[in-house]
Amino acid sequence: MMDIDRIPAPLKGPQVTRQLARRHRADMRFRLYGLISIGLAFSFILLLMGTLIIKGWPAFIRTEIKLPVAFNSASTPQDQENYDRLLNQFIKKPLSEGAYDNKSLLPLLSAQSYQQLRILLVDGNPLNKDVHFKASSEVDTWLKTRRLNVNKHALTSLTPPQLDALYALEKAGRLCFAFNHSFFTRGDSQEPEIAGIYAALIGSLMTLSVAIVFAFPVGLGAALYLSEFAPRNKFFELLEININNLAAIPTIIFGLLGLAFFLNILKIPRSASLAGGLTLGLVILPIIIISSKTALKTVPMTIRFGALALGASQVQTLFHHILPLSMPGILTGTLLGIVRALGESAPLLMLGMVAFIVDPPKSLLEPATVLPIQIFVWAKNPTAGFVENTSAATLVLLLFLLLLNSIIVLLRRRFERKW
Amino acid sequence: MLSRIIIDHSVKTVLMMATGVTIFITLGVITSILFESVQFFNFVPLGEFLFGSNWSPHASTPGHVVGHFGAFSLFLGSILITLIALSVAGPIGIFSAIYTSFYATPAMRNLIKPVLEMLAGVPTVVYGFFAIVCVAPWMRRLGLTVGLDIATESAIVAGLVMGIMIIPYISSLMDDVLYTLPQSIKDGSLGLGVTYGETIKFALIPAAFPGIASAFLLAVSRAVGETMLVVMAAGMSANLTINPLQPVTTVTVQIVSMLTGDQSFDSPQTLAAFALGLALFIITFVFNYISQRIIKRHQSQHDGH
Numbered sequence: 001m002m003d004i005d006r007i008p009a010p011l012k013g014p015q016v017t018r019q020l021a022r023r024h025r026a027d028m029r030f031r032l033y034g035l036i037s038i039g040l041a042f043s044f045i046l047l048l049m050g051t052l053i054i055k056g057w058p059a060f061i062r063t064e065i066k067l068p069v070a071f072n073s074a075s076t077p078q079d080q081e082n083y084d085r086l087l088n089q090f091i092k093k094p095l096s097e098g099a100y101d102n103k104s105l106l107p108l109l110s111a112q113s114y115q116q117l118r119i120l121l122v123d124g125n126p127l128n129k130d131v132h133f134k135a136s137s138e139v140d141t142w143l144k145t146r147r148l149n150v151n152k153h154a155l156t157s158l159t160p161p162q163l164d165a166l167y168a169l170e171k172a173g174r175l176c177f178a179f180n181h182s183f184f185t186r187g188d189s190q191e192p193e194i195a196g197i198y199a200a201l202i203g204s205l206m207t208l209s210v211a212i213v214f215a216f217p218v219g220l221g222a223a224l225y226l227s228e229f230a231p232r233n234k235f236f237e238l239l240e241i242n243i244n245n246l247a248a249i250p251t252i253i254f255g256l257l258g259l260a261f262f263l264n265i266l267k268i269p270r271s272a273s274l275a276g277g278l279t280l281g282l283v284i285l286p287i288i289i290i291s292s293k294t295a296l297k298t299v300p301m302t303i304r305f306g307a308l309a310l311g312a313s314q315v316q317t318l319f320h321h322i323l324p325l326s327m328p329g330i331l332t333g334t335l336l337g338i339v340r341a342l343g344e345s346a347p348l349l350m351l352g353m354v355a356f357i358v359d360p361p362k363s364l365l366e367p368a369t370v371l372p373i374q375i376f377v378w379a380k381n382p383t384a385g386f387v388e389n390t391s392a393a394t395l396v397l398l399l400f401l402l403l404l405n406s407i408i409v410l411l412r413r414r415f416e417r418k419w
Numbered sequence: 420m421l422s423r424i425i426i427d428h429s430v431k432t433v434l435m436m437a438t439g440v441t442i443f444i445t446l447g448v449i450t451s452i453l454f455e456s457v458q459f460f461n462f463v464p465l466g467e468f469l470f471g472s473n474w475s476p477h478a479s480t481p482g483h484v485v486g487h488f489g490a491f492s493l494f495l496g497s498i499l500i501t502l503i504a505l506s507v508a509g510p511i512g513i514f515s516a517i518y519t520s521f522y523a524t525p526a527m528r529n530l531i532k533p534v535l536e537m538l539a540g541v542p543t544v545v546y547g548f549f550a551i552v553c554v555a556p557w558m559r560r561l562g563l564t565v566g567l568d569i570a571t572e573s574a575i576v577a578g579l580v581m582g583i584m585i586i587p588y589i590s591s592l593m594d595d596v597l598y599t600l601p602q603s604i605k606d607g608s609l610g611l612g613v614t615y616g617e618t619i620k621f622a623l624i625p626a627a628f629p630g631i632a633s634a635f636l637l638a639v640s641r642a643v644g645e646t647m648l649v650v651m652a653a654g655m656s657a658n659l660t661i662n663p664l665q666p667v668t669t670v671t672v673q674i675v676s677m678l679t680g681d682q683s684f685d686s687p688q689t690l691a692a693f694a695l696g697l698a699l700f701i702i703t704f705v706f707n708y709i710s711q712r713i714i715k716r717h718q719s720q721h722d723g724h
Contacts, residue, residue: 023614030616034518037511041535041590044583048541051553221437229431230438239438241711242445248637248707249700250644252671253448256696259678260451282444289441313423315430343542346646346671350678372544372647379548379651387552394545401540 052398056391062180062193063135063143065109065169068093069117072126083114087133094172095165104161110134112194132178137193137385139166143175183392187358188374192385195378197393202360203273203353203368204342210277210364211284211341216334218281219288223330226289227296228318247286254282255347263351270352271367279347284337291333295326328415332408339404343397345372371397452700455693462687463488468694474657474668476677476688488691490698492659496574496667500653501642503578503663504585508638511582512589513631517619519590520597532594539587547651550580555652567664572654575663580652581642588638596630596717597623629717633710640706644699646671670695 067090077083084106091105113133120127135143138158143166158166169175186196222243230236258279262268268275299322307317353373361368369377371393378390460468471489515535519528555576562569569575604626608618624631654666655676674695677688 023617027614027616030619031518031522033514034522037514038518038531038535040511041515041538041583041586044586045534045537047553048545048549051549052545055552218437218440221434222441225431225434225438229434239442241708243441244711245704245707246441246445246448248640249448249703250640250646250671252644252646252674253452253696253700255678256674256693257444257448257451260455260693261447285441285444313427315427318430339540343540343544345542345544346650346675349646349650349675352679354679372542375548376544376647376651379544379551390548391552394548397542398545401542405540 052391052394055387056395058144058148059183059388059392060180061177062182063140064132064176064178065091065135065139066130066132066174066176067091068129069120069131070128071121072128077121080114083117087113087117091165094174095168104159105165108136108139108162108165110136110193111191132176134182134193135175137191137383139175140193141384142166143170143177147177183389187360188356188369188377189358190383192381192383192389195386195389197371197374197396199357199360200369200371200374200393201396203357204370206273206361206364206368207277207280207348207370208338208341210274211280212334212338214278214281215285215288215337219285219334219337220292220330223289223292223296224318224323227293228314228322243286243289247290250346251283251344252346252350254279255350257282258347259350269365269367271355271369272365273361273368273370274364275351276348276353276368276370277364279351280341280344283344283347284341287337287340288330288333291336292326292330295329295333296322298329299325325417328411332411335404335408335411339401339408342400342404343372345370345376348373349376371400448700452693452697455690456697458685459488459687459690459694463691463694469494472659474673476691486687488687488694490670490673490695492657493668493670493673493695494698495659495661496653496657497643497669497671499574499661499663499667500578500581500649500669501639503575504581504642505635505638507579507582508585508589509635512586512634512638513593515586515590516593516597520594521615521619521623532591535587535590537587538584539591541584543584543645543647544651546580546584547648550576550648550652554580562664569664570654570666572652572666573664574653574667577649577653578663581645581648584645584648585638585641588641589634592634592637593627593631596627596634600626629713633713633717636706636710636713640703640710643706644671644703646675650675670699674699 067087069090070093071086077086087109088106091108110133116131116133120131142158142163166175182194183196184201185198186194187199189195226236226240258275262275262278263270268278303321303325304317307321308314312320348370353367353369354377355367355369356377357367357369375390375393375397378386378393468488468490470491471487472491473487473489474492476486476488515531519531519535523531555571555573558569558573558576558579559571600623604622605618608622609615613621649669649672653669653672655668655672656666657668657673658665660667674692677692
């Protein structure tokens with residue numbers, strides 16, 4: 001029985017109301033701080049994405065100059081000088097007579113234009129039609145500034161006669177935008193308008209393939225052994241702690257290991273995608289082991305007991321029942337590893353993968369670069385036009401990551417199972 | 420029957436070998452770093468390395484040490500940037516986690532958590548580029564309007580962006596810890612007529628404190644080991660300064676800068692990079708280990724609820 005007299009009378013009165021109101025206000029404030037924090041974090045994401053998109057999308061389009069190519073000479077010219085002379089003729093044609101100096105017009109076109117013309121004229125047939133030539137990066141920036149309102153503060157290095165020529169060309173409707181497909185089909189270059197991410201994409205693909213071929217079987221094997229066969233003792237307990245630690249140490253340390261072991265002891269050439277891939281394999285190995293072990297653990301013991309009771313061997317139980325049931329989880333973990341490896345660049349810096357790569361590597365031992373490193377190299381390049389390229393390459397990288405992450409989410413949704 | 424035994428044995432052997440590879444990797448990491456570091460400490464005393472303030476390693480050639488290898492300013496730079504990052508990510512991470520674990524409806528929680536975790540999924544090179552292109556010019560302009568000269572490569576820019584990057588490391592782990600606290604603590608406190616905010620402050624946070632501490636430790640270990648962002652945003656020159664507006668360099672930046680050249684493997688610079696790597700390994704290992712221990716103890720404490 002409770003002693004009624006000892007319970008204090010309920011507090012009442014204006015003082016209590018005031019106090020309560022203050023406490024509720026504090027509560028609201030507390031809640032507001034949370035909202036503000038989340039709002040800040042969200043606005044960081046928006047700012048990041050917004051910056052990349054605003055700066056990056058002009059790199060996906062390029063300026064082209066439509067020139068009337070008229071060629072009926074019997075012999076095709078042989079050297080660059082002759083092609084350049086032809087180009088100069090073509091570019092002059094749409095311009096009314098003015099004081100355009102010969103030397104100032106050719107730089108309006110991209111430095112690669114003569115090669116394009118050579119391919120056009122290679123069979124020696126007469127030609128008479130409009131051909132789109134890629135403009136130089138100065139013209140590209142100039143037109144994008146004018147039409148798209150980007151880069152308002154960019155200083156142009158075009159001379160007044162060149163600008164006059166450009167105005168005339170624009171009036172004649174000979175300047176136009178087109179999709180910059182060469183961004184996806186060319187390697188790195190000193191000129192921003194012809195630099196592309198093709199070599200980096202191929203390099204990334206090769207490096208990732210090596211990483212997966214190395215890390216997936218080893219990681220899966222280790223996870224299977226640790227969760228199904230390993231005896232419970234101090235040694236394996238220590239090993240588990242150690243694997244957790246491997247997953248958390250800075251990736252740059254794996255770069256040191258790669259340098260010391262793959263380059264110095266195994267003598268794999270510097271910059272090769274083989275060394276990079278193996279090093280990335282080391283980085284993602286603990287991720288694959290940990291997530292595979294988690295996936296194996298979610299398969300209930302009853303499945304194991306059932307299979308064993310029916311006379312299946314341990315290995316049969318494993319390969320016929322446990323592995324198929326945990327496969328979605330294992331694949332998810334592997335994809336997480338791939339996501340990690342795709343964005344990783346620090347350990348590769350130390351393996352010399354910062355080389356200037358124009359042509360995609362043909363074998364695993366040739367110098368290669370990967371997409372994040374290409375971004376890093378371009379980000380340091382002060383030439384105008386590389387900011388757009390860097391942002392565009394970043395957008396491509398993020399798109400790949402988004403794609404992989406959506407597959408992970410789908411896998412989880414599709415195969416999530418409650419036992 | 421015999422073939423079954425043979426298959427069983429060979430499969431187990433293959434799996435055991437795979438496990439052996441992971442052991443081999445760990446040993447490889449430790450021995451390769453230790454081996455080179457020992458060579459390094461043969462010609463640079465440990466005391467000078469840890470507390471010397473003069474860092475100019477590039478003058479040395481193989482077998483001929485003339486540079487100075489006092490890494491104190493590098494450690495200081497790493498600490499400075501980490502502190503700035505924590506002072507950004509700490510409050511934002513903590514309050515976000517409190518909001519998602521207590522106030523948000525399940526639908527909101529399912530929306531907010533993945534979006535926050537996106538911040539951790541962005542490659543660090545992207546953050547580095549973001550720092551160069553966006554944050555550094557803004558900070559510089561902001562500094563000029565209040566009369567401060569902020570260098571384009573400065574500790575504050577690197578720290579700020581790193582802070583954004585490690586928000587999810589704090590918020591996500593802390594949210595997990597707060598969310599899995601036994602319902603009885605919350606119910607008991609609310610039943611006594613305590614408001615939500617007070618429940619969180621006086622009952623739940625203290626109960627979840629170990630988890631919060633381990634989240635911070637993980638974030639620190641992540642920040643100290645971060646490479647690309649600081650390489651791009653913090654600078655290369657070893658300044659002995661705690662002024663966040665000045666360029667500083669970090670342990671990771673110097674490891675990269677000493678290994679990206681084409682020097683021979685036994686040059687003092689390379690060896691110094693391995694010594695820095697050893698220091699980095701020890702620091703992050705200690706933080707990770709403590710963090711894991713705390714989480715483990717915390718889990719067993721709340722088991723059975």
